[in-house]
């Protein structure tokens with residue numbers, strides 16, 4: 291028998307010795323996740339006794355982190371825009387920067403709901419469903435479709451929708467970008483793969499080895515998916531609709547050019563928490 295504080299101290303020194311800079315907070319989050327406690331409870335309930343089965347689970351989690359598996363993949367879920375989302379090996383781990391896309395497009399979803407009583411949202415390459423599910427959570431009159439190339443990712447997105455009570459307003463389509471999508475949508479959103487193939491090898495191991503390569507690799511210049519999305523978006527976008535995409539920090543001008551070439555105008559550009567270009571919103575150009 292040992293105490294929680296002793297287990298946390300031991301985990302912290304193992305993580306620090308493994309070269310992980312955030313050893314203290316990660317030890318608390320991982321151990322809290324295994325025991326079903328918040329990171330704060332882990333701190334204040336240090337004299338709780340820890341039995342052998344719990345110790346074994348904690349050791350396994352710390353071992354995985356030492357192999358650079360991200361904390362939230364080990365726990366199997368993470369928070370995004372106030373929701374807890376289940377992750378799977380086929381889904382990109384949602385990033386806080388992507389919440390900027392949700393918050394940027396949200397006023398337009400609300401505006402469409404206010405004028406028409408409903409809004410249809412299409413999320414291309416939905417992964418966990420993070421973007422579309424956050425919008426559906428905020429707008430009870432909206433409905434959404436998530437597409438993905440991976441059926442396993444769509445399964446995870448549907449599970450997340452069900453866990454959040456949004457399954458009745460959410461559908462999935464297995465599709466390579468817009469290929470299998472029919473119908474009209476007021477809002478089209480996507481956080482597509484946008485990393486240049488040549489720089490993937492230089493990413494940190496947490497991303498390179500644990501996020502699905504298919505969700506990261508945007509082709510030789512990182513822009514392949516924007517070309518595919520821009521080529522099809524005009525056809526599915528309803529009049530007065532809006533397209534919102536996440537982009538890499540150096541892709542603002544090239545993505546704008548791709549969308550302008552097929553009849554869109556840049557409506558708004560937003561920067562991320564690191565003051566880098568991160569989100570672009572496009573509207574159809576007036577004929």
Ligand code: GLN
Nearest residue numbers: 481482483484485505506
């Ligand atoms: N923002 C992610 C990263 O830099 C990339 C996600 C993407 O390609 N859409 O790790």
